[in-house]
Amino acid sequence: MKLQEIIKEENLVYKRTPLMTDNVLSYCPGCGHGTAHRIVMEVIEEMGVQADTIGIAPVGCSVLAYDFMNIDMVQAAHGRAPAVATGIKRTWPDKFVFTYQGDGDLAAIGTAETIHACNRGENITIIFINNGIYGMTGGQMAPTTIEGMKTSTSPYGRDLQLMGNPLKITELVAQLPGTYFVARHSVHNPAAVRKTKRAVQKAFQIQKERKGLAFIEIVSNCNSGWKLPPVKANQWMVENMFPFFPPGDIKVDGELVKKE
C-alpha cells in the first residue's frame, strides 16, 4: 500500500485540535507544556465552548500560551492570574475561565491570589504546571524545588535549613472550603495523559455546573532547567518528584480523598 493511499480521511486515527494554532511551540523539546496545552484545548473543543472560553496566561515559560491556544486570552502580571480570572468570571459568569500557571507564578509570588481565589470558591479552573523550577528565567529555585535539588540559585542542592521547605500548595488549597475538585497528575506517558485529560474534562464540567473551583496540578519535567535529556528527566521526575508530589485525586466532589 502506498503512502498516498493511507493518507485518507477515513483512515484518520488522530488529528491535532484546531484549537491549537499553527505557531511553532516555544517550549524546549521534551517539555510537558505542549501536551498540557493540547489537553486543555481538546477538552474545550470537545465541549464546544471555544466561543465562551477565556484563558489567562501567566508570567513564566507559558507566558506565550496565547500564541498557541486558539481562544481569547489575557496575559496576567506575575502571580495575579487568579485575580484576573476573578474579574472576568464575576462580571461574565456564563464564560468558561481558566488560568494556566507555573509553580513560581502560582505558589510563590501569587500565593495570596491563589489561596483567596480558591477560598472564595471562584467558579474557575486552575491548571497548575509544577516542574520544580523557574524555567523561563534560566532554572532558579522554585517554591516547589524539592530537597537537595540543584538549581542555579541552589547550586549545591536545596538546603531546607537555609532555603525553607518546598510548598505543597495543592494539598493546601484542597483544605479550603471553596475548592470542589483538586487533583495532581502528569503528562509523561500516554496513561498519565489520559488521566490528566479526564481530570481537565471533569474540571470544566464542574465549572459548567457552577459547583466551585477545580484545581489540577500537572507535575512536569524541565529538561533544560534540570539539565537532563527528556527521557531521563521524566525518569528523574517519577523517582524524585512523585514521592513528594504523589499523583492522584486529592479532593473530589468537595470531599478530601481519604488516604489508605
Add this chain to the structure above:
Amino acid sequence: MARAIILLIWHNPMHVSVAPIALSYVPTALSQYIKLIKGHNYQTKKNKDMGELKLMKGNEAIAEAAIREGVDAYFGYPITPQSEVLEYLMAEQPEKRTGMVVLQAESELAAINMVYGAAAVGKKVLTTSSSPGISLYQEGISYIAGAELPCVIANVVRGGPGLGTIQPSQADYFQTVKGGGHGDYKLFTLAPSSVQEMADFVSLGFEIAFKYRTPVMILSDGMIGQMMEKVELKEQKPRWTDEEIKKMHDKWATIGKTPDRERNIITSLNLDSAIQEKHNHKLQAKFRKMEAEEVRYELFNTDDAEYLMVAYGSSARIAQKSIALARAKGIKVGLLRPITLFPFPEKPLADLTPQLKGILSVELSAGQMIEDVKLAVQCKVRVEHYGRFGGMIHSPEEVLTAFEQTFIGK
C-alpha cells in the same frame, strides 16, 4: 445661599474631631467670575433640570455615581480615608439595583488585577484606594496602560511617605502624573475639587477611558473624600448588555473567539523590541491626542490679575478664599485650577504669563505640580510654591500671608 460650610468629619477612632472650615465656595454666586472651559456640565444646573439632590460625602458620591453610571464592577480593599466607597456599595447592594458586581479583594494587588480582568472583557470597572494602596496598584496600572484597557481608578490621597497619615494630602502628584508604574505611559488624571465633581468625574472618567482605551485616575484627597456637600445625582443609566459590549468591543475585548474573527489577546508583552517600540509610539500618539483635545481647567479672577495662584482639588478651594481675601486688600490675584493634571493646562498658563508678576503653586505637598507650572511658563515669570503637607491643611490666611511675603514683600 450665601456661604457653604464644609465639615470635615474623620472616621478614625483615634482621632475623633470635627473641624469646621468655612470656605466661600458658592458656584452660583461666583459664576460671574468663573470661566468654564470645555463645557462639561459639572456645575449645578438650573432648578427645572435638576436631578436628585443629596448631602453626601465625596466617597459616598463616587460610589452612588458609579451605580448610576451603570458600572459593571467595583473591586477594592479597605484603606482610610476612602473605605466609605466599599462600605456604601456593600450597603446599597447594587447587584439588586443594577446587577453591578462588588467584591472586596484580599489585597490591592488582587483588586487592581480583578479590574484588569473585568476591563479585558469590555466591562465598565471602577476601583478606589488611598496612597499606600495606590502604590500597590502601580504594577497593575502599568499593565493596564500597556495592554490598553479602559478603567477608572480613584485615589483619595493621604499624607505620606510610607504609611504616613490618614489626613488629606496632594503628595501623590508625581506618582500619578509622572507615571508611578514602570514604562513610558501617562495616566489621564482628573482632579475633583468638590463632592459634585467626585460624582461627575465617574461618568467623564469612563467616557475618556473608553474613548482612548486607557486607565483614568480621579486624583482626589482625604478632604474631598470625607467632606459632605450637596451633590446633584444623575439619572440611572442602564448597564451595557452583553450584546452591546460585543457590538462595541468585539474588536479587542477577550469575550470569546467566534468563527467570524481571529482570537483576541490582551497582553502588554512583546519580546520583539521593534514591535514594542512601535507599540510605544502608538501609546505616545494617544497621549499627544489627549494633550491636544482633553485639557480641562477653570479660571477665577484672572482677567485683570497681576499675580496667579495655581492650585487643584481641595487646595484650589482654599486658594479661592485666599484670593477673595487678597482682592479685599486690593491685590489683583487670580486662580488657575487645573482639572486635568495630565494633560496639564500648559497653554492657558503660558497665555496668562505675559500679564503676571508672579505665580504661586499652592499644593498640599512639598511642591510637585510646581514643576509642571515652571515648564509651562518657561522661566518667563517667577514661580514659587507654598503648601502645608504630611496631612496638614493650609488655611486661606496662611496662603495669603505666604503669597504676600513671597511677592509683595510684607
